[in-house]
Structure formats: C-alpha cells, structure tokens
Amino acid sequence: MNDKFTPNIIGFLCNWCSYTGADLAGTSRMKIPPSLKTIRVMCSGRIDPLFVLESFIKGADGVMMMGCHPGDCHYQKGNYNARRRYVMLNSIFDTLGLEKKRIGLWWVSASEATRFAKVTNEYTKEIEKLGPNPTSKEIFL
Amino acid sequence: MAKAIKIKKNVEEGLFDFLKSLLEKEKINGVFTLKKMDDNGAISYSLITSPDEFKDAVPLYPFMPVNAGKALSSFTLLGKTEEPIAAVLRPCELRAFVELVKRAQGDLENFLIISPTCGGVLSLNLMGDKNQEKIVSQYWTSVQKAEISPDTRETCQFCENFLPINADITVAALGNKDLDKEFILFLNSPKGEEFAKHAEGSAVSEEIETKEINEFRKKREELREKFFKETGKEGEGLKSLINIFAPCLGCHGCSHVCPICYCVLCDFDAKTHEYHSASLSLDLKNKGGLKVPTGNLLFHLGRMTHMAVSCVNCGMCSDVCPVNIPVATVFSKVGSSLQKVFNYFPGKDIEEPAPQGTYKEEEFKTIGEQ
Numbered sequence: 001m002n003d004k005f006t007p008n009i010i011g012f013l014c015n016w017c018s019y020t021g022a023d024l025a026g027t028s029r030m031k032i033p034p035s036l037k038t039i040r041v042m043c044s045g046r047i048d049p050l051f052v053l054e055s056f057i058k059g060a061d062g063v064m065m066m067g068c069h070p071g072d073c074h075y076q077k078g079n080y081n082a083r084r085r086y087v088m089l090n091s092i093f094d095t096l097g098l099e100k101k102r103i104g105l106w107w108v109s110a111s112e113a114t115r116f117a118k119v120t121n122e123y124t125k126e127i128e129k130l131g132p133n134p135t136s137k138e139i140f141l
Numbered sequence: 142m143a144k145a146i147k148i149k150k151n152v153e154e155g156l157f158d159f160l161k162s163l164l165e166k167e168k169i170n171g172v173f174t175l176k177k178m179d180d181n182g183a184i185s186y187s188l189i190t191s192p193d194e195f196k197d198a199v200p201l202y203p204f205m206p207v208n209a210g211k212a213l214s215s216f217t218l219l220g221k222t223e224e225p226i227a228a229v230l231r232p233c234e235l236r237a238f239v240e241l242v243k244r245a246q247g248d249l250e251n252f253l254i255i256s257p258t259c260g261g262v263l264s265l266n267l268m269g270d271k272n273q274e275k276i277v278s279q280y281w282t283s284v285q286k287a288e289i290s291p292d293t294r295e296t297c298q299f300c301e302n303f304l305p306i307n308a309d310i311t312v313a314a315l316g317n318k319d320l321d322k323e324f325i326l327f328l329n330s331p332k333g334e335e336f337a338k339h340a341e342g343s344a345v346s347e348e349i350e351t352k353e354i355n356e357f358r359k360k361r362e363e364l365r366e367k368f369f370k371e372t373g374k375e376g377e378g379l380k381s382l383i384n385i386f387a388p389c390l391g392c393h394g395c396s397h398v399c400p401i402c403y404c405v406l407c408d409f410d411a412k413t414h415e416y417h418s419a420s421l422s423l424d425l426k427n428k429g430g431l432k433v434p435t436g437n438l439l440f441h442l443g444r445m446t447h448m449a450v451s452c453v454n455c456g457m458c459s460d461v462c463p464v465n466i467p468v469a470t471v472f473s474k475v476g477s478s479l480q481k482v483f484n485y486f487p488g489k490d491i492e493e494p495a496p497q498g499t500y501k502e503e504e505f506k507t508i509g510e511q
C-alpha cells in the first residue's frame with residue numbers, strides 16, 4: 001500500500017471558461033492531477049462562499065475557485081463578485097489563523113488549457129506540502 | 142464651532158422633559174425609547190404616543206434589550222412613518238439602522254434621531270438583579286468620569302465609535318462631571334435645530350471632542366487590542382476556533398438578535414443545511430465520531446461571510462448567548478479586518494453600498510492571475 005498523501009481538492013469551475021479550458025486540457029492529453037474533483041458552475045459568481053466553506057469544513061484539502069478573466073465574464077460582473085467573495089474568505093481565514101492556502105482563486109479562460117494544467121498541478125503540489133486538512137479528522141465541526 | 146445648547150438639569154431628567162414637551166406640544170407623534178415595564182427592573186424599548194404613557198420612559202437607561210436599529214426597521218420596513226417620531230438610541234444601534242436602511246429594510250426620513258455620547262450598556266443578565274439600582278448609579282459615575290464601567294458589555298468596553306454618527310441631536314454625557322446639574326445637546330442637522338427650539342436651553346459654543354473624550358478613546362483602544370489578542374489567538378487556527386465555539390448549542394440566538402442578520406429565512410435555518418443520513422454515515426466512517434448538532438462552525442464562519450463586514454460591535458450576540466461564547470468579540474475582530482480590506486465603515490454613509498453588493502473593476506488586480 002502506498003501511503004503517500006493524495007490531496008482531495010474541490011474545484012468550482014465556470015462553465016464558459018475554466019471548465020472548457022479543463023476540457024481542452026483533457027482532449028489535448030495534458031496531465032491533470034487526479035486530486036482535483038471538479039464541480040461545474042454556470043459562472044464564478046455562482047460560487048456561494050458557503051460552498052467553499054462547506055468543502056473546507058467537510059475535509060477538502062484545498063478548494064479552487066475558477067472563472068473567466070476580469071472583463072470576460074459572460075454575465076459581465078460575476079467574476080468581480082467572486083473576487084470580492086474570495087478576498088472576504090481569505091481575510092476571515094487570515095484573521096482567525098486558519099490555513100488560507102486551502103482556498104484559492106484563479107482566472108483560466110477556455111483556451112488556456114496549458115494554464116489550467118499548470119495551476120492545478122502547482123496547487124496540488126502546494127497542498128501536498130501542506131498535508132491533510134485537520135478538519136477531515138475533527139469531530140467537532 | 143458646533144451648534145449646541147446647554148440645559149440646566151440632570152441629563153436624564155432634562156432629556157425626559159424635552160421629549161415630553163415635544164409630545165405634549167404635538168411636534169412629534171411618538172417617542173421610541175426605553176421604558177420601565179415593572180417594579181423589578183425590567184426595561185424594554187417602546188414606541189409611546191400618549192404623554193400619559195410617557196411617565197415611565199427612561200431614555201438613557203444603560204440597557205439594550207434589543208438592538209434599536211432592528212426595532213426601528215420593523216416599524217419602517219414598508220416605508221417611512223406617517224408622522225414624525227423621536228427615537229433615542231445608542232450610536233451602534235443607529236449605525237445598525239443605517240446599515241438596514243441601506244439594505245431597503247427601513248426608512249430614516251421621519252425620525253428625529255437623538256443619541257448620546259455612549260459609555261456602553263450593561264450586560265442583560267443584570268436586568269432584574271437585586272442590586273440593579275446600585276449598579277446603574279455606579280455606571281453613571283463612570284460616565285461622568287469618562288471611565289470604562291466593568292459592568293458593561295465586553296464589546297462596549299472596547300468600542301471606539303461611541304460618538305454618534307448621523308444623529309440629529311447628540312446628548313453629551315461622557316466625561317461631564319456635572320451631569321446631575323447640566324448637560325449639552327449638540328444640534329447636528331437643521332431638523333435637530335428646529336426641534337431643539339422646544340428645549341429649555343441656552344446657546345453655547347462647545348466642541349464635542351474634549352480632552353476627556355480623547356483620553357477615553359485611548360483607553361478603549363488599548364482594551365480593544367487586548368481583547369482581540371486574547372480572542373482566537375493568532376496561529377492556533379482551527380484549534381482555537383474550536384475552543385471558542387465548542388460550547389455552542391446551535392440555537393442561532395446570536396443571529397436572531399443581530400441587527401445586520403435581517404434575512405427573513407436564514408440560510409442556516411433552512412433545510413439546505415440538514416444533512417442526509419448518507420452524508421452523516423460517511424463522516425462517521427471517516428472520523429469515528431460526530432458532534433451533534435453538526436454544522437456549528439459552518440454556521441459561524443458562514444454568518445461571518447454574510448455580515449461581519451457590517452458588524453457594528455453592538456454586543457447583542459454575546460449578551461444573548463446561553464453558553465457565554467464571546468461571539469461579538471470574534472465577529473467584531475473579523476469585521477474590523479474586513480472593514481480594513483474593503484475600506485468600509487458600517488453605518489456611516491447611507492449612500493455607500495455594503496461591500497458584498499458592489500465591486501470595483503480596478504481593485505485586487507493581482508488576485509486570480511498567479
């Protein structure tokens with residue numbers, strides 16, 4: 001049995017950009033880490049901060065929020081809202097001393113398959129270094 | 142020089158007489174204020190329209206049985222009051238009301254807002270205490286001396302925003318040694334000036350920011366740092382958060398009394414957050430145990446994302462918590478860092494939208510590009 005830690009990463013991907021980018025990365029046979037479990041949302045503006053918090057509390061080792069680059073959101077402002085929500089989560093984690101690296105936001109367009117492969121692989125490595133999320137073993141939550 | 146009048150009466154009595162005369166002369170249709178409810182020390186907010194009912198009013202009594210911002214919102218949810226009403230409330234309650242008005246939950250227009258320079262409010266568990274009168278009189282002594290009363294709420298002890306913002310009339314109480322003989326009303330708006338014509342006072346030229354006020358602010362700033370440091374110690378993260386919230390019963394009382402939590406149906410009271418047995422079994426399999434009810438930490442962290450940036454530090458949530466969790470101190474601490482990030486001052490400017498409802502294209506440019 002190989003007991004190397006394989007992180008459990010939840011990705012919330014905007015349908016129009018990052019999800020399509022992920023698709024392209026797949027069809028182009030780029031290597032995407034198996035740690036990533038993707039959930040497709042119609043816009044990064046649909047990522048309720050509670051989705052992120054719940055993933056974190058339920059034991060996800062990392063949460064990736066992904067959307068279209070600023071200015072490219074199909075609903076004009078969804079990603080600007082997502083960005084504020086991420087900043088908010090980040091600041092809450094920071095103030096409470098929670099591991100803020102476990103939550104991240106990336107802009108990845110539909111054509112950026114290479115960027116998608118790069119950021120997901122890099123983030124997986126970062127989380128591997130960080131180790132398992134203590135919430136996954138915590139009874140009180 | 143700020144516009145002000147001096148009234149040669151004890152502050153509680155003087156304010157009482159002023160409000161009563163407004164009511165008798167029918168300049169206003171009602172007074173929203175604290176009122177004695179019985180002989181055992183019960184105090185409650187009331188909207189009083191008859192001068193007879195007004196006799197038990199105690200406008201400056203140091204209790205906050207409900208955040209008055211929340212109460213005023215319930216009167217004006219569907220629009221402004223038909224007739225002018227005088228409302229006496231504390232600076233944080235006023236800021237809460239402004240936050241609610243911003244969110245289309247109330248209307249400020251027909252209110253004459255009167256607010257004191259605030260020495261804090263007593264913990265609600267002192268209501269009905271056999272020493273209540275004594276504690277209240279000690280409270281007034283500390284207001285006179287501009288000292289921090291140890292009987293006040295923790296959040297009051299470190300509140301820096303004790304001077305009202307957006308009040309038509311400010312009652313200068315803090316640091317006035319002669320509070321039992323005379324006090325000053327600052328008239329901050331044309332509305333305030335108009336109504337103050339009916340008070341028996343004489344014009345004076347004074348400033349609200351006295352030496353006493355500045356020293357008082359410094360004392361509170363020091364305490365604020367201390368409380369923030371002691372609550373949710375840096376670096377300990379999850380463990381310290383669990384230590385703080387471990388006794389939580391999941392009653393959601395803290396959100397029900399919070400003026401900023403105005404949603405009719407809170408997300409956390411909805412069925413969405415009831416887990417299916419399959420999900421619970423999975424957790425059990427992984428962890429070998431579960432605290433019940435589940436979801437306490439999600440509730441608190443989730444509530445933070447919803448409202449902490451607008452937290453007015455009123456302390457209601459801590460005061461009602463049956464298991465004495467310092468909810469307000471944690472929310473205030475998180476709130477003040479969020480307010481820094483978004484450069485936001487809750488309850489200050491009615492035109493400024495709450496940070497969740499707006500964005501700027503030019504902000505946080507590097508985020509997402511890494």
Ligand code: SF4
Pocket residue numbers: 388389390391392393394395396458461462463464465466468
């Ligand atoms: S009032 Fe106290 S016990 Fe009730 S939900 Fe809030 S923190 Fe938990």
Ligand code: SF4
Pocket residue numbers: 296395398399400401402451452453454455456457458459468469472473
């Ligand atoms: S979180 Fe607590 S202190 Fe802050 S506004 Fe709500 S009730 Fe008041």
Ligand code: FES
Pocket residue numbers: 014015016017042043044045066067068072073074075076077078079
């Ligand atoms: S549509 Fe992609 S972020 Fe809004």
